[in-house]
Every structure is written in structure tokens, then in C-alpha cells.
Amino acid sequence: MAEDGLSKASILDAAEGALRKFGLAKTNMSDVARALGVSHAALYRHYENKAALRLAVVERWMGGVFEPLGAVLAEEAPPETKLYRWLSALREFKRERARQDPELFAMYAALVAETAGALEGHARLLAEQLAGIIEAGAASGAFVCKDARQAAAGVFYAFTRFHHAAHAAEWDTPESEAGFEAVWQLTLRGLGAGS
Known part of the structure; x- marks a missing residue:
């Protein structure tokens, strides 16, 4: 070349x-x-x-997640459905990357772990998308929260176990499935869904 x-x-x-x-x-x-x-x-x-x-x-690899997440954001769906599908899409994207190419995924996990600031911009964009979903839910009355950005940060960190590379070994266990659903139910209660 x-x-x-x-x-x-x-x-x-x-x-x-x-x-x-x-x-x-x-x-x-x-x-x-x-x-x-x-x-x-x-x-x-x-x-x-x-x-x-x-x-x-690392940034390019992680940026691939925004295509499936963007598709969820574009859907016409109730805020609770959109939030659940967004969290599921994030989780599934990471799981598929780990399954399809475990060696390269392990290298990415190591790069993320040793590259200071590798996740900051990525996490900020994810939090902005979450905040948008939560703001729309609050505006429609589906969620009750005073600060959508703070709620988005809480939701993001609550689901870290299901999308952060450090937890990849746990992702395909039955406990992970049950844990995801349990955190989801807690999230709905925390957002005052259905109140």
C-alpha cells in the first residue's frame, strides 16, 4: 500500500x-x-x-454497539419496552462478540483494562442514550424520576455485570439470565414504572 x-x-x-x-x-x-x-x-x-x-x-470495536442500540432507539415502543430492549441489545452485542471470536474478545478486554480512559467516551454515549429513554418515559408518565441523567447512570452501573468484559465468563450461565431479570425488575421499581 x-x-x-x-x-x-x-x-x-x-x-x-x-x-x-x-x-x-x-x-x-x-x-x-x-x-x-x-x-x-x-x-x-x-x-x-x-x-x-x-x-x-478499542474505540472502533466498541463503537459497533451503536448500530443495534440505534435500531432500538428508532422503534416505536413504550418506554419500558424500549429500555428493556436497549439493555438486552447491549448485553447481546457483547455476548456475541465474546462467542464469535473469544481470542480477539480477550485481547479487547485486556486492552480496555490497560488503556486508561478507553471506556469514558463510550460510557458517556451509552449514558446519553439511556437518559433519553428515561426522559421520554418520565415525560409520558411511564417513569417517575426527577433526574434522568442520574437515573441513567444508576441503570447503567446496575447492569454492568451483563455487558462489561470483566464479567464475560459469567454471561452464558443460567444465573446470569436470572440476574438480568432480577435487576430489570428492580430497575422498573426504582424508576417508578406503573406508579
Whole structure:
């Protein structure tokens, strides 16, 4: 590939391939450059260092969740249904990633764990979507809450066990299914649904 035709997307594709081939600890900028047929200096014009490239890989991977979540947001449904489907879509997206490619998922989990700030922007966007659902529910009278953003933060953290990579080993257990439903019922009560 010519260095002048190098794109961030092609760099991220190559970085994922290198991570898959060499593993997290052994992958470096030279491996990515070699896969692209460019000098490693060309990569530094797009990413200042290996940490920045890793963060971009994680952000792109996590950004894939916004397609199924956006589809839920676009649905015409009661707020309780929309909230449940949104939480379920987030959970299912993460579970499918873990099932379909456990090795790469493990690398992503490690990248998230060691990359400071990797989740901040992602979590903020998720919280904004949740707040929107809760605000609409409060406006319609389906939910009773004074601060939709605070409620969204509480709901997000209450469901962390069902979508955060640190809990992936628990996701396909019967206890996880029952736990999800139990937290959902508690959430409905906390939001004053049906009050």
C-alpha cells in the first residue's frame, strides 16, 4: 500500500490482524506497518504511539454497539419496552462478540483494562442514550424520576455485570439470565414504572 493512500480504517484493520497474529504483548507498530507494506513512520502520522493505536482499535470495536442500540432507539415502543430492549441489545452485542471470536474478545478486554480512559467516551454515549429513554418515559408518565441523567447512570452501573468484559465468563450461565431479570425488575421499581 502506498503511504499516501494510508487510511485510519486500513491501519485499524491491520492492527486487529496483528493483534490476532502476535497477541497483545508482542504486537508493535512495526508489525502493523509491515502488514500494510509501509514504513512504521507512516503510522506515526496517524497515531502518535502504540497506546494511541490500541485505544483507537478499542474505540472502533466498541463503537459497533451503536448500530443495534440505534435500531432500538428508532422503534416505536413504550418506554419500558424500549429500555428493556436497549439493555438486552447491549448485553447481546457483547455476548456475541465474546462467542464469535473469544481470542480477539480477550485481547479487547485486556486492552480496555490497560488503556486508561478507553471506556469514558463510550460510557458517556451509552449514558446519553439511556437518559433519553428515561426522559421520554418520565415525560409520558411511564417513569417517575426527577433526574434522568442520574437515573441513567444508576441503570447503567446496575447492569454492568451483563455487558462489561470483566464479567464475560459469567454471561452464558443460567444465573446470569436470572440476574438480568432480577435487576430489570428492580430497575422498573426504582424508576417508578406503573406508579
